[in-house]
Amino acid sequence: MKRATIATALCLWASVAAAESAAIPGGQWRSILPTGTKDPTVAVAPFLLDRVPVTNGEFLAFVRANPQWQRGNVPAALADGMYLAHWAAPLDLGLNTTSQQPVTGVSWFAARAYCEARGARLPTWYEWEFAAAASETLRDARNDAHWRQRILSWYSRPSNKPPLRVGATPPNIYGVQDLHGLVWEWVEDFNSLMIATDSRNQGDPDTLKFCGTGALAFEDRDNYAIAMRLAMLSSLEARSTTVNLGFRCAR
Amino acid sequence: MSRRTTDFLFSRMRTERHRSPRSPLDDVKGRTSSCSVKLVRMTILALTSLLTLGSTTLTTVLAASNTWPTDSLYQVDAPLETAAGNQTSFVSGSGRVRIVTMFYATCPMACPLTIDTLRQIDAALEPRERSALDMLLLSIDPSKDTAAALAKVAQDRRITDPRWTLARASEPDTRKLAAMLGIQYRKLADGNFDHSSTLILLDAKGRVLARSGQIGKPAPEFVAAVRTAVTDKGRTGS
Numbered sequence: 303m304k305r306a307t308i309a310t311a312l313c314l315w316a317s318v319a320a321a322e323s324a325a326i327p328g329g330q331w332r333s334i335l336p337t338g339t340k341d342p343t344v345a346v347a348p349f350l351l352d353r354v355p356v357t358n359g360e361f362l363a364f365v366r367a368n369p370q371w372q373r374g375n376v377p378a379a380l381a382d383g384m385y386l387a388h389w390a391a392p393l394d395l396g397l398n399t400t401s402q403q404p405v406t407g408v409s410w411f412a413a414r415a416y417c418e419a420r421g422a423r424l425p426t427w428y429e430w431e432f433a434a435a436a437s438e439t440l441r442d443a444r445n446d447a448h449w450r451q452r453i454l455s456w457y458s459r460p461s462n463k464p465p466l467r468v469g470a471t472p473p474n475i476y477g478v479q480d481l482h483g484l485v486w487e488w489v490e491d492f493n494s495l496m497i498a499t500d501s502r503n504q505g506d507p508d509t510l511k512f513c514g515t516g517a518l519a520f521e522d523r524d525n526y527a528i529a530m531r532l533a534m535l536s537s538l539e540a541r542s543t544t545v546n547l548g549f550r551c552a553r
Numbered sequence: 554m555s556r557r558t559t560d561f562l563f564s565r566m567r568t569e570r571h572r573s574p575r576s577p578l579d580d581v582k583g584r585t586s587s588c589s590v591k592l593v594r595m596t597i598l599a600l601t602s603l604l605t606l607g608s609t610t611l612t613t614v615l616a617a618s619n620t621w622p623t624d625s626l627y628q629v630d631a632p633l634e635t636a637a638g639n640q641t642s643f644v645s646g647s648g649r650v651r652i653v654t655m656f657y658a659t660c661p662m663a664c665p666l667t668i669d670t671l672r673q674i675d676a677a678l679e680p681r682e683r684s685a686l687d688m689l690l691l692s693i694d695p696s697k698d699t700a701a702a703l704a705k706v707a708q709d710r711r712i713t714d715p716r717w718t719l720a721r722a723s724e725p726d727t728r729k730l731a732a733m734l735g736i737q738y739r740k741l742a743d744g745n746f747d748h749s750s751t752l753i754l755l756d757a758k759g760r761v762l763a764r765s766g767q768i769g770k771p772a773p774e775f776v777a778a779v780r781t782a783v784t785d786k787g788r789t790g791s
Contacts, residue, residue: 337741337742338741338742338743338745338747339741339742339743341742344742377621377623377624377625377628378623378624379623379624379625379626379628379629379733380628380629410732411629411729411732414729423725490728491728491739492732493728493731493732493735493736493737493738494737494738494739494740494747495737495739539732539735540729540732540733540735
């Protein structure tokens, strides 16, 4: 009986997990992060990116099929005490959480495990940033003040409200949605962000994270929206979860 | 395999046995055979039960056998290749106190300093304390830091003590171990790295006892923590 349930869960999860992804062409990319070399750009190879963040429904199917990731089974080393806290029960979203909302309250380890199980991975910071620089009509809309303002207006929305469902924001030129205006998103190399250019500055690494030398290293100080994301991601540990932090997968 | 199937298989076996011509030995064989049939039946039932258990129960079994404390870094494992070319794993170094850090072979300044800092920690200990302490240095540049490259670092830095291990993991596992250890690193376009130099002291069960971002001269509190850890009490990892 139990075996049938697991098998069904696996099939269900496999079908919903065949998420739609968009092909991002890649190219030379001028990141907000300093490259540390004379070249102000880095090469981003073409990749696939999920069109929308992973949803509660998809993550529920994943933990059904992978019980070690159910709330209550995950060791403290892999997720903090608020892991999936907004769900009514380990296998029940409850009435206040819908299956179409982006899943939040997941640690980097959990997000990674989900993507791995789908034969995918988390996007790198450069990949995420590359895709997120696009508007509906421009590949790189970062100099468009209107576009930047729209994004900034989202940051003034109170974060104590639950997120809206995925797929409600307009797709960018690549067909990817919700890179802005929904949730923070994990990246594969979150622990590579906001550090000093060398380790000659001694002291607690936490103090090097942002403000001071970190902030001054920004290439584009006007792009506050992206700076916020960098600051947020760089303050996290791999086991951290927040109520507004979700993810999507890449390949 | 369901109980019905095993029953069917055994009924066939019994039928086969009864078909064979009886010999004087059969009485003896009969008695021992029925015992061994029962034993075999129980074994097969046990084995098939184990195989037919859903992944839930199997995972529960695995989870139950996971004796690591909930905050132990050994909840995460990764295959490692050492400078000697041996295949090992992150968790296989458990059971002993160790300092873990990350570096890369072509690191110009911070990594030689890190190695020197570890050496100073070794030197600050009594021989008996030192013998209970391992050092694990993981490369953040695994694609370039082959076993041979790591061996060259060991040679250049005169690292000969078998308690010291230089090793590399796969690229994704390196990212995972760094995340686990709270070490930051970023590969730059020219192949150099921005990285933190952090020493992490783990007890025998993989719990973090102390961390230090100070290199050049080891932080006294960190050395004190190491010393406590390698005394008899600390070594049991209780």
